Amino acid sequence: MLGGIYGGFFTPTEAGAVAAWGALVIAGLNRRITLRQIWRVLVETGYVTVTILFLVVAASMYSRMLTFAGVQGTVASLLQNSDMTPLLFITLYVLVLLLLGMILDATSIILICVPIVLVPSIALGLDPIHLGIITIIAVETGLLTPPLGLSAFVVKGALEDQAISLEVIFQGCAPFVIMMLVAVALVYAFPVIALFPLS
Structure with a gap:
């Protein structure tokens, strides 16, 4: 996030999205998140x-x-x-x-x-x-x-x-x-x- 912001690759708002996507990818690669958990996260985010x-x-x-x-x-x-x-x-x-x-x-x-x-x-x-x-x-x-x-x-x-x-x-x-x-x-x-x- 900080490297992307100070490097001028994206804004702070975009950095948050990149970090969330990165966390999702890492959790998926480590098989620590399921589709049911992703849906629950999306619903809570919506609230x-x-x-x-x-x-x-x-x-x-x-x-x-x-x-x-x-x-x-x-x-x-x-x-x-x-x-x-x-x-x-x-x-x-x-x-x-x-x-x-x-x-x-x-x-x-x-x-x-x-x-x-x-x-x-x-x-x-x-x-x-x-x-x-x-x-x-x-x-x-x-x-x-x-x-x-x-x-x-x-x-x-x-x-x-x-x-x-x-x-x-x-x-x-x-x-x-x-x-x-x-x-x-x-x-x-x-x-x-x-x-x-x-x-």
Whole structure:
């Protein structure tokens, strides 16, 4: 997976498919999987996928509603006309991303927020790529936070032991949330972390 991604042979999403196919081939060659087990895996994958897609559909409808209501244009105008420092701007932006990550999926959050903040951030002197890296880390951090952190629900759906509660999963995510917030602070404080491949 990592060799294919860093080598430019496929995207991270495609890498997941390649890894799943590779695991299936290895299990087949070792005769450790049967057609009945393959069918069960496909059915369980369908259950998890449908659950996630329901969340994605609801989030997409919500983002479209905001767009049609003109919320994004209004907020963009307010930000552009306000007297705000880059540090305060990024701090508020990350907090909003974390809050949205509790109830929406990553795609919808990006579609809602980036059009609003891109122009004001450039006016404040922030590099768009720098902002993009901060956005991705903060959005993924939000997906690990309760009450509706999407990533935690994915983990819950993939577990065989149903005795493990969402509360336990969120507690296990807490150290990762802290480290990702530290990563956001470092990327903001040292833009070279995000921009060095372009230099």
